[in-house]
Amino acid sequence: MKRIPTSASWTASDFIVIKLASSITMRSLVAAFVAIAAAPFAHAFAPAAHNGKTHGHVSTSLAAAGNNSDERTPMRQGSYVALVTPMTPTGEINIPQLRSLLQFHLEAGTDGLCILGTTGEAAVMTMAERKMVLDAAVEEVKGKIPILVGTGTIDPEHVKEQTLQAIDCGCDASLIVTPYYVKPPQRALMRHFESMADLGLPVCIYNVPGRTGVDMLPESIGKIAEHPNIVAVKEATGDVSRVSKIHDAMKANGVPTDSLLLFSGDDGSTDEFVLAGGDGCISVTANIAPSQMHQLMMAALKKDKAEVERINAPLRTLHVDEFCEANPIPIKWAVKRIGKIDCAFLRPPLDELSPEFYEKMEGAMKTAGLI
Numbered sequence: 001m002k003r004i005p006t007s008a009s010w011t012a013s014d015f016i017v018i019k020l021a022s023s024i025t026m027r028s029l030v031a032a033f034v035a036i037a038a039a040p041f042a043h044a045f046a047p048a049a050h051n052g053k054t055h056g057h058v059s060t061s062l063a064a065a066g067n068n069s070d071e072r073t074p075m076r077q078g079s080y081v082a083l084v085t086p087m088t089p090t091g092e093i094n095i096p097q098l099r100s101l102l103q104f105h106l107e108a109g110t111d112g113l114c115i116l117g118t119t120g121e122a123a124v125m126t127m128a129e130r131k132m133v134l135d136a137a138v139e140e141v142k143g144k145i146p147i148l149v150g151t152g153t154i155d156p157e158h159v160k161e162q163t164l165q166a167i168d169c170g171c172d173a174s175l176i177v178t179p180y181y182v183k184p185p186q187r188a189l190m191r192h193f194e195s196m197a198d199l200g201l202p203v204c205i206y207n208v209p210g211r212t213g214v215d216m217l218p219e220s221i222g223k224i225a226e227h228p229n230i231v232a233v234k235e236a237t238g239d240v241s242r243v244s245k246i247h248d249a250m251k252a253n254g255v256p257t258d259s260l261l262l263f264s265g266d267d268g269s270t271d272e273f274v275l276a277g278g279d280g281c282i283s284v285t286a287n288i289a290p291s292q293m294h295q296l297m298m299a300a301l302k303k304d305k306a307e308v309e310r311i312n313a314p315l316r317t318l319h320v321d322e323f324c325e326a327n328p329i330p331i332k333w334a335v336k337r338i339g340k341i342d343c344a345f346l347r348p349p350l351d352e353l354s355p356e357f358y359e360k361m362e363g364a365m366k367t368a369g370l371i
Contacts, residue, residue, distance in 0.1 A: 072172045073146045075202065075232050075261055077279040077301055078111025079293040080148060081286035082119040084332045085133060086341040093129055095136050097341050102140040104340060108290035111297065113141060114282050117150035117175060118211070119328040124347040127165065134169035142170055148204060148282075152177035156192060163199050173202040175234060175282075180212035186220045197229035204232035208265060211236075218242060222249025225260050234282050235273070236265025243276045267319040271312050274300035284327055285319055288334045288370055314368045321364040324357045326350065334361055338370055 083105075086097035105113065115137055116122035116130060125133075137147050151162035151174040163174050176196050178189055197203045209215040215237070224230055235242045247257040263282050264273035270281040274297060286293040292311060299307035322330045329346060333353035336344040344352050353361070365371045 073143055075146050075173050076111060077261065079280055079286050079297045080112035080114045080282045081105055081110050081290060082114045082117050082282050082284050084287055084328050084335055085120045087343060087345045089343050089345055091345060091347055093132060095132060098133065098136050099140050101340060102137060105290050106141060106144060109294040110145065110286060110290045111280065111294060112146045112148060113137060114148045114175060119284055119331065121347055122150050131165060131169060134166060134171060138170045146172045148173045148175050150175045152206060154179045154181060159196055160199060163196060163201055167201050173204055173231065175204045175206050177206040177208065178212050178214050178216050183214045186217060189216050190220050190224050193230060194224055194227055197227045200229065202229050202231045204234055205230065206234045208236035218245035218249045221246050222253045225250050225255045226253065232261035232263060234263045234265045238266040238269050240269055240272045240276050243273060243278050247277065271296060271300055271308050275303060275305065275308065284322055284331050285315060287331050288338050289315060289368060318364040318368045321360050324360055325353060329353050330357065330361055334365060337365065
């Protein structure tokens with residue numbers, strides 16, 4: 001049964017919830033045996049402690065199950081915001097303004113939260129800073145909307161470290177990008193995602209070949225879609241045909257197509273992606289137009305093409321111009337422009353938006369009715 005395209009759809013138990021529940025029990029049992037076996041070596045191998053648990057090459061606790069694994073909010077259809085991370089003029093993370101942004105999205109009807117991704121500048125944060133962001137998100141929105149956290153990077157050991165941290169902090173799912181630059185073959189990509197899913201946290205595969213240099217093909221996704229903790233894909237190729245290709249690959253491997261949520265990672269083609277059978281978006285535009293993006297996804301899920309066009313027409317220029325410089329440079333400036341943060345500082349190697357693009361961004365925002 002396809003998920004109900006409303007903000008309450010996650011409460012209707014479906015295949016994804018069943019997959020999550022079954023995996024939690026098994027992971028907990030496995031973790032318990034690992035804990036018992038590893039206990040005598042705890043002092044010798046203890047690298048870093050999180051919430052009273054030790055994570056590294058040897059786990060000495062029930063870390064694989066996580067502190068809040070039985071309280072996870074399943075991922076659901078709709079608009080997820082790829083959230084910017086507010087900072088001070090000197091580059092420190094501004095936690096009070098982060099909390100304010102989180103409340104802004106709750107009130108605007110954002111369906112899900114995606115934090116510590118590219119738009120959130122996670123690549124230039126320490127583990128301690130990541131924990132600050134995760135803790136704030138859990139405190140503000142836990143149980144209200146799903147918390148999807150970026151834990152992907154080039155080194156699998158670092159991906160594991162970040163994923164275990166997300167489990168301990170109480171997040172609901174991990175967004176894991178294909179390892180970039182090194183261009184793994186398809187068999188290695190499949191093994192990578194299955195290995196990360198084995199940690200126990202639901203996984204959203206992130207495919208963005210324009211940034212990573214590697215494309216996770218629909219056939220590969222179809223082969224691993226039966227894993228109980230692989231629950232979603234963020235497809236950022238801009239190729240709307242990927243929806244049907246992934247569904248066909250799942251069918252070829254005997255996996256129900258409604259067991260995997262498909263999200264567009266390209267704002268410019270999100271409407272077509274969902275009309276073609278996708279489940280929603282992980283959106284940069286939603287940082288400044290959260291209500292509009294939620295409404296757009298609800299209309300697209302209902303296949304109401306006229307309503308989709310009415311909502312999306314004013315946003316089309318913004319979908320393009322918010323990438324006039326590398327993301328998240330323009331969108332962070334735009335969040336400041338609408339008064340939601342005080343500072344558009346980005347950590348090096350990025351920089352604040354060049355003044356030559358101010359007029360372009362303001363024009364797009366005015367067309368969208370945001371200023």
